[in-house]
Amino acid sequence: xxxxxxxxxxxxxxxxxxxxxxxxxxxxxxxxxxxxxxxxxxxxxxxxxxxxxxxxxxxxxxxxxxxxxxxxxxxxxxxxxxxxxxxxxxxxxxxxxxxxxxxxxxxxxxxxxxxxxxxxxxxxxx
Amino acid sequence: xxxxxxxxxxxxxxxxxxxxxxxxxxxxxxxxxxxxxxxxxxxxxxxxxxxxxxxxxxxxxxxxxxxxxxxxxxxxxxxxxxxxxxxxxxxxxxxxxxxxxxxxxxxxxxxxxxxxxxxxxxxxxxxxxxxxxxxxxxxxxxxxxxxxxxxxxxxxxxxxxxxxxxxxxxxxxxxxxxxxxxxxxxxxxxxxxxxxxxxxxxxxxxxxxxxxxxxxxxxxxxxxxxxxxxxxxxxxxxxxxxxxxxxxxxxxxxxxxxxxxxxxxxxxxxxxxxxxxxxxxxxxxxxxxxxxxxxxxxxxxxxxxxxxxxxxxxxxxxxxxxxxxxxxxxxxxxxxxxxxxxxxxxxxxxxxxxxxxxxxxxxxxxxxxxxxxxxxxxxxxxxxxxxxxxxxxxxxxxxxxxxxxxxxxxxxxxxxxxxxxxxxxxxxxxxxxxxxxxxxxxxxxxxxxxxxxxxxxxxxxxxxxxxxxxxxxxxxxxxxxxxxxxxxxxxxxxxxxxxxxxxxxxxxxxxxxxxxxxxxxxxxxxxxxxxxxxxxxxxxxxxxxxxxxxxxxxxxxxxxxxxxxxxxxxxxxxxxxxxxxxxxxxxxxxxxxxxxxxxxxxxxxxxxxxxxxxxxxxxxxxxxxxxxxxxxxxxxxxxxxxxxxxxxxxxxxxxxxxxxxxxxxxxxxxxxxxxxxxxxxxxxxxxxxxxxxxxxxxxxxxxxxxxxxxxxxxxxxxxxxxxxxxxxxxxxxxxxxxxxxxxxxxxxxxxxxxxxxxxxxxxxxxxxxxxxxxxxxxxxxxxxxxxxxxxxxxxxxxxxxxxxxxxxxxxxxxxxxxxxxxxxxxxxxxxxxxxxxxxxxxxxxxxxx
Numbered sequence: 001x002x003x004x005x006x007x008x009x010x011x012x013x014x015x016x017x018x019x020x021x022x023x024x025x026x027x028x029x030x031x032x033x034x035x036x037x038x039x040x041x042x043x044x045x046x047x048x049x050x051x052x053x054x055x056x057x058x059x060x061x062x063x064x065x066x067x068x069x070x071x072x073x074x075x076x077x078x079x080x081x082x083x084x085x086x087x088x089x090x091x092x093x094x095x096x097x098x099x100x101x102x103x104x105x106x107x108x109x110x111x112x113x114x115x116x117x118x119x120x121x122x123x124x125x126x
Numbered sequence: 127x128x129x130x131x132x133x134x135x136x137x138x139x140x141x142x143x144x145x146x147x148x149x150x151x152x153x154x155x156x157x158x159x160x161x162x163x164x165x166x167x168x169x170x171x172x173x174x175x176x177x178x179x180x181x182x183x184x185x186x187x188x189x190x191x192x193x194x195x196x197x198x199x200x201x202x203x204x205x206x207x208x209x210x211x212x213x214x215x216x217x218x219x220x221x222x223x224x225x226x227x228x229x230x231x232x233x234x235x236x237x238x239x240x241x242x243x244x245x246x247x248x249x250x251x252x253x254x255x256x257x258x259x260x261x262x263x264x265x266x267x268x269x270x271x272x273x274x275x276x277x278x279x280x281x282x283x284x285x286x287x288x289x290x291x292x293x294x295x296x297x298x299x300x301x302x303x304x305x306x307x308x309x310x311x312x313x314x315x316x317x318x319x320x321x322x323x324x325x326x327x328x329x330x331x332x333x334x335x336x337x338x339x340x341x342x343x344x345x346x347x348x349x350x351x352x353x354x355x356x357x358x359x360x361x362x363x364x365x366x367x368x369x370x371x372x373x374x375x376x377x378x379x380x381x382x383x384x385x386x387x388x389x390x391x392x393x394x395x396x397x398x399x400x401x402x403x404x405x406x407x408x409x410x411x412x413x414x415x416x417x418x419x420x421x422x423x424x425x426x427x428x429x430x431x432x433x434x435x436x437x438x439x440x441x442x443x444x445x446x447x448x449x450x451x452x453x454x455x456x457x458x459x460x461x462x463x464x465x466x467x468x469x470x471x472x473x474x475x476x477x478x479x480x481x482x483x484x485x486x487x488x489x490x491x492x493x494x495x496x497x498x499x500x501x502x503x504x505x506x507x508x509x510x511x512x513x514x515x516x517x518x519x520x521x522x523x524x525x526x527x528x529x530x531x532x533x534x535x536x537x538x539x540x541x542x543x544x545x546x547x548x549x550x551x552x553x554x555x556x557x558x559x560x561x562x563x564x565x566x567x568x569x570x571x572x573x574x575x576x577x578x579x580x581x582x583x584x585x586x587x588x589x590x591x592x593x594x595x596x597x598x599x600x601x602x603x604x605x606x607x608x609x610x611x612x613x614x615x616x617x618x619x620x621x622x623x624x625x626x627x628x629x630x631x632x633x634x635x636x637x638x639x640x641x642x643x644x645x646x647x648x649x650x651x652x653x654x655x656x657x658x659x660x661x662x663x664x665x666x667x668x669x670x671x672x673x674x675x676x677x678x679x680x681x682x683x684x685x686x687x688x689x690x691x692x693x694x695x696x697x698x699x700x701x702x703x704x705x706x707x708x709x710x711x712x713x714x715x716x717x718x719x720x721x722x723x724x725x726x727x728x729x730x731x732x733x734x735x736x737x738x739x740x741x742x743x744x745x746x747x748x749x750x751x752x753x754x755x756x757x758x759x760x761x762x763x764x765x766x767x768x769x770x771x772x773x774x775x776x777x778x779x780x781x782x783x784x785x786x787x788x789x790x791x792x793x794x795x796x797x798x799x800x801x802x803x804x805x806x807x808x809x810x811x812x813x814x815x816x817x818x819x820x821x822x823x824x825x826x827x828x829x830x831x832x833x834x835x836x837x838x839x840x841x842x843x844x845x846x847x848x849x850x851x852x853x854x855x856x857x858x859x860x861x862x863x864x865x866x867x868x869x870x871x872x873x874x875x876x877x878x879x880x881x882x883x884x885x886x887x888x889x890x891x892x893x894x895x896x897x898x899x900x901x902x903x904x905x906x907x908x909x910x911x912x913x914x915x916x917x918x919x920x921x922x923x924x925x926x927x928x929x930x931x932x933x934x935x936x937x938x939x940x941x942x943x944x945x946x947x948x949x950x951x952x953x954x955x956x957x958x959x960x961x962x963x964x965x966x967x968x969x970x971x972x973x974x975x
Contacts, residue, residue, distance in 0.1 A: 029947040031653075031681035032688075037944040042951070048653065063455070067968060068697035069953050073685040077655030079621070086656040088685035088693055093656070 007046035057096040058112035067081035142239035152415030152431035153244030154179030172216040173864030189302035191818040220390040247378035247416035278303035281370030288376035291314040320467035328491035393419040402448035403441040460591030465511035470505035492536040549606040564589040620657040667803035686765035696965040703765035707792035708735025717757040762925040772796035777814030788814035788829030807880040841888035850884040872913035
């Protein structure tokens with residue numbers, strides 16, 4: 001769903017360009033986040049209803065400021081048309097689509113392309 | 127240096143040396159002002175007391191629990207930072223005017239270029255035979271208070287000699303110390319200087335209604351050994367009164383001995399004579415404050431003393447600010463009785479005329495004195511209700527023309543609306559804050575400089591930071607200036623709702639909105655954010671008290687509320703079960719210990735008398751809480767903007783000083799209000815006696831036991847910005863206490879801003895404490911019944927959120943570290959310190975990796 005393309009390969013090359021089923025739909029919490037373990041890294045998965053349509057987003061779960069795996073536990077919100085998650089530790093807001101920090105240009109989270117299919121959540125390991 | 131030539135100084139290239147004798151409020155103000163004017167000034171303070179300046183105006187608060195430190199106006203550290211030299215316990219015993227030096231008893235001698243005498247005054251003790259023995263005391267310094275406190279512990283009855291302003295303050299102190307208190311006054315009425323006979327009568331009735339016995343027209347002839355008490359005071363005639371201790375407060379005398387001994391001009395009835403620049407008969411010596419005599423007058427209030435200090439500073443710095451007398455109007459609260467006196471209170475001006483309003487049932491007396499043409503206000507007396515004080519004072523000081531019917535100024539509004547004097551009617555020169563001499567013009571200037579917050583104006587002008595009596599007027603002026611500039615203060619909570627928190631609360635309650643989505647759809651836009659979601663979540667909880675982790679609410683909660691624990695820096699949570707009132711059984715202590723040991727949690731005692739267990743992983747939380755709940759614990763809401771703890775001392779059950787059972791009261795209060803979601807956290811404390819071991823006056827709600835019930839304090843705070851709680855009501859029974867707390871808290875929940883503690887809520891409330899009292903005690907808004915009903919609903923619908931959570935499979939699912947793996951979070955790494963865990967630092971993590 002996210003159009004962001006990662007420049008570096010975040011995980012092992014064996015999984016490159018493959019869709020990975022992470023969890024079931026009902027593992028997600030509406031308008032909030034959960035955390036998954038993908039190739040030994042934490043990935044935060046969010047669902048948000050936007051104009052009646054359910055969307056899913058995946059970002060790195062590691063907070064680069066607080067240095068802890070807490071991003072999935074942040075509050076979701078919107079600033080204008082931009083959807084974001086706010087870190088629960090020090091409140092920096094990160095765009096759900098791109099992972100870019102809205103409060104500090106030097107910060108960003110890895111973002112993953114993701115989709116919902118057959119009651120399952122998939123992310124693409126670019 | 128030639129001593130005879132004052133023009134030449136030994137250090138012509140250095141700043142002149144200023145020696146200040148005395149470090150009372152006025153001496154200290156002088157130092158502050160001079161340092162502000164010329165930071166390079168070289169100052170030596172010779173302070174006779176063992177401590178630097180403290181707030182003598184609020185001395186009686188020592189007996190309601192304020193410590194000497196809390197009363198202090200400065201500190202040795204602050205003086206050191208200001209580069210001011212000081213000597214404590216320094217009694218000056220010699221002035222050499224020719225050599226320009228002063229010596230102190232200890233032997234040191236100080237050269238001065240300019241000498242400032244700020245020696246203040248001493249209490250006058252009438253030469254009654256027997257006055258000079260133990261337990262016959264005065265009331266002026268902190269050392270006096272310590273003696274009074276010690277004496278009160280060995281006394282049951284106390285008498286204050288003198289029914290003036292200070293005498294009534296002293297009587298309040300004795301009453302606070304728990305003594306049967308009497309006031310003996312020589313004159314036929316109380317406060318004869320400030321108040322007329324009619325006002326004195328009403329004041330006496332009110333003071334007596336508070337349990338202080340007032341004896342007027344009594345001249346004490348002899349103090350002898352008593353029969354039922356330590357002393358017997360024999361009055362003229364056969365009358366007598368028995369008492370265990372006597373406090374003399376029969377007026378003050380200027381401390382002018384030093385000036386007398388060394389040849390400065392002294393007034394006929396004492397006081398060091400000064401000119402408009404506060405210079406004495408020696409041009410290098412100034413006198414300021416209560417020791418100084420200007421135009422044959424002594425000024426026994428702090429504000430004129432401050433004005434003198436500023437005049438002296440100005441003159442030293444080459445300015446021309448003069449002391450031209452001072453307005454002696456006062457507004458104060460004596461034992462909770464409001465008293466105001468303005469200008470010519472006794473109508474002594476020839477041909478003046480008076481209007482009087484008296485309401486005996488309510489104990490209110492108001493009088494205004496006008497000139498013969500009925501166009502100017504000359505003076506006023508207000509007893510029992512000083513709400514018109516500010517307006518009347520401005521009429522008087524600025525000679526503003528009176529309305530057609532001047533009586534309307536003091537009549538209750540139902541009998542013809544009192545024309546409130548708007549801020550616009552005041553001239554720019556009008557003094558708003560007399561403690562710090564801040565005019566309306568100064569406030570306008572501050573606003574022009576871009577200060578659009580009241581607190582900013584306060585800190586830059588110092589207005590309303592002295593006695594605080596001008597707070598309401600200051601706000602009026604400030605608001606009117608902002609409005610004039612077209613400044614509209616945006617109170618929208620965020621971009622999603624064009625409403626303040628209070629408005630959102632109203633919308634939710636009146637339209638019976640039960641979810642965030644409903645509210646957003648009807649009254650907002652966008653998807654919400656980290657500002658409005660928790661705020662609305664909190665309001666929904668305050669109004670409906672639903673389980674906060676219901677699917678429709680869960681996405682609104684901050685992580686602490688979502689996981690019902692406090693997230694720590696490494697993403698783990700802390701666990702704080704409720705320990706109501708700080709009372710805990712050995713079995714429960716053991717269980718906490720076992721849980722902490724088994725899960726290897728870091729254990730620490732909190733400031734709120736409970737135990738905090740740190741380092742629990744999110745997936746461990748339900749299991750740990752299951753064990754705690756099985757052992758009889760419930761959630762402590764340490765993670766929520768809600769009632770935290772009710773701290774208590776051990777109270778009358780065990781303590782030999784306790785007068786009420788503070789522990790039972792604390793437990794009952796904690797159980798009533800636990801689970802109440804509020805704009806911010808709320809802390810209570812209950813103390814079993816006036817020693818105040820539970821520190822209730824630093825809490826949002828403080829309860830202190832008295833012989834007759836409970837004193838209620840509100841809106842205190844420790845933490846970042848400490849605020850001493852305000853005494854709200856006295857001697858309440860249990861039922862009334864709960865009723866008042868219900869109303870205060872619900873009113874706070876309803877009207878406060880997001881994340882606003884009760885202390886700032888109070889500070890921003892228009893009308894302040896008096897307004898809150900009107901709402902809560904007099905039900906001026908007619909909402910008390912609904913406030914109580916709502917609180918009852920919260921109490922009735924209480925649930926332990928952890929119990930509900932662990933019983934619900936869906937809610938438990940939330941507490942998984944990874945939705946797709948049973949593994950633990952490898953980023954969480956602990957190391958050992960003092961036999962417990964702590965999070966590893968980044969460096970340690972790298973080392974361990």
